[in-house]
Amino acid sequence: MLSIHKFTFNPFQENTYLVFDDTGEAAIIDPGCHNNSERAELEDFITSHHLQPKLLLNTHCHIDHVLGNAWVKRKWNLDLWIHPYEAQVLKSVEVYAPNYGFHGYESATADKFLEEGGLITIGKESLKIIFVPGHAPGHVVFYHEKSGNCIGGDTLFRGSIGRTDLPGGDHDLLLSKIKSELFTLPESTIVYPGHGPETTIGFEKIHNPFVGERAIY
Numbered sequence: 264m265l266s267i268h269k270f271t272f273n274p275f276q277e278n279t280y281l282v283f284d285d286t287g288e289a290a291i292i293d294p295g296c297h298n299n300s301e302r303a304e305l306e307d308f309i310t311s312h313h314l315q316p317k318l319l320l321n322t323h324c325h326i327d328h329v330l331g332n333a334w335v336k337r338k339w340n341l342d343l344w345i346h347p348y349e350a351q352v353l354k355s356v357e358v359y360a361p362n363y364g365f366h367g368y369e370s371a372t373a374d375k376f377l378e379e380g381g382l383i384t385i386g387k388e389s390l391k392i393i394f395v396p397g398h399a400p401g402h403v404v405f406y407h408e409k410s411g412n413c414i415g416g417d418t419l420f421r422g423s424i425g426r427t428d429l430p431g432g433d434h435d436l437l438l439s440k441i442k443s444e445l446f447t448l449p450e451s452t453i454v455y456p457g458h459g460p461e462t463t464i465g466f467e468k469i470h471n472p473f474v475g476e477r478a479i480y
Contacts, residue, residue, distance in 0.1 A: 265388045265410045267455060268308065272301045274364075275327035278457055279305065280414055282405075283314050286386035290318035291341075292405065292414055293457060294331030297365065302334055318383065321345045322416025323399035324353035325429070326360060328457060332371035342374035344383075346394070348401025349373075352431060377403055390414075395444050397437020398425030406448065413464075415454040419445055421462035424473045441474050 270279040272295035279296060283289035289309065296302045309316060319341040321328060336343055345353060350373055360368035377383075379394035383405060390405040395418045402425075405414040417425035419441055427434040445454070450465030469476050 265385070265407050265412065267412060267414075269455065270296070270301075270305060270308075272296045273327055273330055276458055277327040278455065278459075279331070280455060281305070281308065281314070282385060282390070282414065283312075284386035284388045287313055287315050288386035289314040289316045290320055290383065290385050290390075291316055291335055291339075292320045293322055293328040293416065294319070294335045295327050295329075296331035296334070297368075302331065305331070306338070316341060318385065319343050320377070320383065320405065321349065321353075322404060322414065322457065323402040324349040324356065325399060325417070326356045326363060326365070326368075328416070329353060329356055329371070330365065330368065333369040336371055343371055344375045344377050345373045346379075346401030346403050347376045348396070349399060350401075352399055352401070355430075379403070393444050395437075395440045397427060397433050397435075397440055399429070400431040404445070406452075411449060411452045413445070413448065413452050413454045415445070415456050417457040419454055419462070419467055419471070419474075420456045420459050421466070422471060424471070425457075438474055446474070 268281045277295035280292040316339040357370045377392050381392045383390045393404045398417045448464050452464040454462050
């Protein structure tokens with residue numbers, strides 16, 4: 264069985280996810296923890312639940328999703344996995360982090376790269392890597408077919424979509440990929456977004472004002 268625990272970190276109110284199975288093996292996805300109290304919250308949950316972090320994954324590499332990368336890598340001796348198109352996005356955070364008040368930002372480099380259509384294994388469970396660019400050039404989501412759960416990053420939100428006005432963003436591409444890659448998943452699929460509450464594919468197919476049946480063009 265796959266379990267998903269959400270933490271909401273940093274001034275951007277970013278959702279960091281801890282995904283783990285019955286073996287205790289875990290993946291840390293998009294660690295946005297940037298201060299000691301947030302790091303302690305993540306560490307305490309892992310320790311109290313006797314989990315063993317094995318993977319560090321980024322859906323994409325905007326600042327709010329990578330603030331804890333370096334600390335997580337060092338703390339649990341993990342490799343960082345990103346899509347290759349996100350390497351330059353990750354590198355650019357070093358330059359603009361101070362502009363957002365993160366003067367102590369510690370950069371981290373990718374160690375391994377995620378491949379579209381590939382699988383990430385956590386204990387006995389596997390997550391499919393789905394490529395959904397548009398918000399960021401190398402944005403991926405992680406889909407667990409057995410439980411019908413999807414870690415969606417900043418692609419699809421409850422009643423919204425990821426912004427596309429940042430460097431590398433493409434509005435039309437994001438809309439197209441949501442329809443072709445996410446809306447083809449079962450309607451019962453639960454989407455765990457990078458910000459805000461969970462939603463379902465079925466709800467968004469009807470109600471999302473950007474890509475749903477009631478979309479305003």
